[in-house]
Every structure is written in structure tokens, then in C-alpha cells.
Amino acid sequence: MTRVEPAAALVGDIAVPAVKGICQRGALLAAIADGESELRNFGHAADTDSALAAVAALGAEVAEPELGTVRIGGRGLRGLVPPATPIDCGNAGTVLRLLSGILAGQDGRFELVGDESLSSRPVRVDVPLRQMGARVETNEGRPPVTIEGARLQPIRYELPVASAQLKSAVLLAGLLAEDGPTTVVERTPSRDHTERLLRSLGLQLTRAGMEIRVWPAERIPPFSLDIPGDFSSAAPFVVAATLLSGSNLRIHDVDVNPTRTGLLDVLGRMGGRIAVFNRRSSNGEPVADLEVRSAPLLATAIEAEEVPRLVDELPLFALLASQARGESVVKGAQELRVKETDRIETVTNSLRALGVRISASDDGFRIRGVPTRPRGGAMASSGDHRLAMLGAVAGAVSKEGVEIEDAEAVAVSFPGFFELLESVTQR
Numbered sequence: 001m002t003r004v005e006p007a008a009a010l011v012g013d014i015a016v017p018a019v020k021g022i023c024q025r026g027a028l029l030a031a032i033a034d035g036e037s038e039l040r041n042f043g044h045a046a047d048t049d050s051a052l053a054a055v056a057a058l059g060a061e062v063a064e065p066e067l068g069t070v071r072i073g074g075r076g077l078r079g080l081v082p083p084a085t086p087i088d089c090g091n092a093g094t095v096l097r098l099l100s101g102i103l104a105g106q107d108g109r110f111e112l113v114g115d116e117s118l119s120s121r122p123v124r125v126d127v128p129l130r131q132m133g134a135r136v137e138t139n140e141g142r143p144p145v146t147i148e149g150a151r152l153q154p155i156r157y158e159l160p161v162a163s164a165q166l167k168s169a170v171l172l173a174g175l176l177a178e179d180g181p182t183t184v185v186e187r188t189p190s191r192d193h194t195e196r197l198l199r200s201l202g203l204q205l206t207r208a209g210m211e212i213r214v215w216p217a218e219r220i221p222p223f224s225l226d227i228p229g230d231f232s233s234a235a236p237f238v239v240a241a242t243l244l245s246g247s248n249l250r251i252h253d254v255d256v257n258p259t260r261t262g263l264l265d266v267l268g269r270m271g272g273r274i275a276v277f278n279r280r281s282s283n284g285e286p287v288a289d290l291e292v293r294s295a296p297l298l299a300t301a302i303e304a305e306e307v308p309r310l311v312d313e314l315p316l317f318a319l320l321a322s323q324a325r326g327e328s329v330v331k332g333a334q335e336l337r338v339k340e341t342d343r344i345e346t347v348t349n350s351l352r353a354l355g356v357r358i359s360a361s362d363d364g365f366r367i368r369g370v371p372t373r374p375r376g377g378a379m380a381s382s383g384d385h386r387l388a389m390l391g392a393v394a395g396a397v398s399k400e401g402v403e404i405e406d407a408e409a410v411a412v413s414f415p416g417f418f419e420l421l422e423s424v425t426q427r
């Protein structure tokens with residue numbers, strides 16, 4: 001049990017761990033590059049360490065000459081070696097799905113497994129990877145996944161759901177296809193870290209409207225990446241500082257890729273006061289510093305088209321909305337049901353237990369906001385890192401504090417989260 005007491009304000013300057021999805025993508029691509037790549041400011045967490053362990057199991061040499069600088073000896077485009085035991089992706093959907101795309105074009109038979117949560121989530125990549133020619137078996141669409149690599153055929157694939165993981169798996173397999181471009185068609189744009197990374201490596205990838213096209217690679221050159229802070233890890237601080245009057249918090253070196261920063265737009269129309277400054281770019285990703293001050297908020301609605309741009313921040317949005325005058329609603333977010341937990345259920349149940357007036361629908365939630373602190377109480381993370389962080393922010397903005405069961409789940413993406421929160425909390 002971890003307890004977070006009510007706070008008066010968040011004040012200070014912080015930096016948050018590196019973008020989880022770029023650490024994972026960098027590790028996976030480095031493993032099939034020709035030579036040694038370097039990932040700087042690598043953010044160790046359970047999910048990113050799963051990516052390192054996976055590429056090591058596949059024969060890539062992983063070294064860390066100094067903490068946060070990870071060097072990976074790539075084995076070349078088709079040089080990964082099937083390990084004797086299954087590859088454990090832990091809690092990380094990104095590792096399971098993106099790695100499947102790469103393994104589909106390797107020689108040999110590979111098995112991918114995950115923890116209990118990942119084992120209950122849909123694999124989805126099996127469908128397009130089979131169309132490309134790989135033999136893929138699952139447990140009725142769920143992990144474990146067994147992949148027998150093949151000479152892949154390019155395909156044109158229309159995404160059935162807005163999923164960056166599914167999109168990325170097909171694009172990575174497209175790099176390994178025999179001849180001709182592979183096309184992925186999105187209905188709603190999702191995060192584009194994979195596209196930006198492939199282009200920054202000089203690989204051929206184009207986007208026209210909703211169609212993304214990638215050409216087979218001859219080789220992937222070794223690369224070095226400086227990985228900025230993860231907007232999703234900054235988000236709990238953005239929300240807490242917005243809600244606690246008198247806050248003034250700066251968060252430095254945050255990736256502000258517009259496919260990830262939907263929360264800033266939503267906060268903008270609710271009345272939030274967030275300044276984005278010092279804009280620059282790093283390996284094709286926009287980076288900036290954020291300054292957050294507290295502000296009174298008004299209710300808002302979030303519809304399906306906006307969901308992918310803040311999908312991992314919707315739990316925090318529910319808490320924000322509970323403090324915003326009026327009724328807020330989230331629609332078209334059925335993807336939340338297949339995240340690390342069914343986040344429509346877990347968010348509704350935990351916030352309701354803390355005194356928030358929230359109800360669940362099939363594809364989102366509805367929240368009655370009043371600008372007074374929620375009571376507080378106890379909630380469980382259910383092993384979901386985003387729920388554990390939601391509980392902590394709820395504790396800080398509550399009247400009585402919040403006790404979080406299984407708060408250690410934060411280590412999936414952000415091991416030092418509670419210490420960092422404490423370091424900027426004024427009581």
C-alpha cells in the first residue's frame with residue numbers, strides 16, 4: 001500500500017523518463033541494423049527492459065557503458081536467431097506486436113509470451129502478418145504467439161482500429177518484404193514514432209493523406225538516438241499542477257509529437273494554462289519544455305477522432321473532468337477496454353470509490369464535474385501503471401488522501417514516479 005496525502009501545490013523543475021515507445025522502437029530496430037547503435041537517455045522501466053531482454057535473447061549484444069546509454073550490436077536485417085526458450089514480453093504490448101512484425105521476416109520459429117495482462121489482450125498483428133506470408137499461431141487471437149518467418153509479400157492493409165502498434169508491426173514487416181511497397185491505411189491517425197524513426201534513418205517511407213507506404217530496406221544503418229521525455233509520463237504532473245492552485249511547474253525536454261499531445265488541446269479548451277516553449281527537434285521528433293500553472297476548468301467532450309491523440313491520458317482526463325464545471329463525456333474510446341486493464345471499468349470503479357461522479361458507457365465515460373476536491377479513500381491499480389499514477393494524482397488533489405494498492409505497478413513505465421512527485425509537492 002502506498003499513500004499519497006493531499007498537496008497544496010506542485011512547484012519546481014523536473015524531467016521525466018524517456019519516451020517508452022521510442023526506447024522500445026529504438027531497441028528493436030537497432031537489433032536488425034548493420035553494426036552498433038546507441039540509445040542515449042534510455043529510460044529503464046519494466047516495459048523498456050522487456051525490449052532489451054528480447055533483442056538480447058535474439059542474439060543482439062546489449063551493453064550499457066554508462067547508465068542510460070545503451071549500445072546494441074545489430075545482427076543485420078534478417079540475422080535474428082531463434083532463442084531456445086520463449087521471448088518474454090512481460091506487460092509490453094508494443095514489444096509483442098512490433099517484434100512480431102520483425103520476426104515475420106526472419107528465418108526460424110519464434111515464440112512470444114507475456115504476463116497475465118498481456119496474455120488476455122488481442123494480438124491483432126497475426127492477421128496482416130499471415131497475409132504477408134508468415135505462419136502465425138495464437139491462442140484464439142491472444143498470446144502466446146508463435147511465428148515462423150518467411151519471405152514476405154507486400155500488402156495493402158486497412159487498419160480495423162486506430163492502433164499505432166498494429167500499424168507499426170505492418171510497417172516493420174514491410175521493411176523486410178520482397179519487392180514493392182507495403183501500404184497501411186489509417187482511419188484516424190495514431191502516434192507516428194515508427195514513421196519518424198524510419199525516415200530519420202533514411203529508409204523510404206511516404207505518407208499521402210491516410211496512406212502510409214514503406215519500401216523494402218536493403219539494410220538498416222546503425223544509428224544514435226537522443227530520446228526525449230515521454231509526454232505520457234509528464235501528463236500526471238500536468239494534471240496535478242493544473243488542479244492544485246498556486247502550482248507553477250516546469251517539465252523539461254518533453255516529446256511534443258502532435259500525435260501524442262491531445263491532452264494539451266483538451267486542456268486548452270477547458271481553460272488550462274500550459275505554455276509550450278523552447279521548441280526544438282531531436283531525431284525527427286519535436287521536443288519542448290512545458291510550464292504548467294493552475295487554472296479553473298470547464299467541462300468538455302472528447303470524440304472518437306481525438307481519442308488516439310490522448311488514449312493513454314484518458315484515465316487522467318476523467319480526474320480532470322471531475323474538477324471541471326459541468327458534465328464531460330468521452331466517446332469512441334472502446335480501445336480502452338483492451339489496454340493493460342479494461343480502463344473503462346478500472347477508471348470508473350476507482351474514481352467512483354474516491355468520490356468522483358463518473359459512469360461508464362460501452363465506449364467511454366461520463367463525468368459530473370464540481371470544482372471541489374474529491375474525498376479520497378482507497379483504490380487498486382490492478383497492476384496497471386496508468387491507474388497507479390492516476391491514484392497518486394487523485395491523492396494529491398483530494399481532501400483526505402488516497403491509498404493505492406499495488407502502487408509498484410508504476411515501474412512498468414516510470415520507476416521513480418512517487419519520488420519525483422514528492423520532490424515537487426508543497427503541503
Ligand code: S3P
Nearest residue numbers: 021094162163164165166311312
Ligand atoms: C503505443 C500505442 C498505443 C498506446 C500504447 C503504446 C505504441 O497502443 O496505448 O501505450 O507504442 O505504439 P495501441 O496502438 O494498441 O492503441
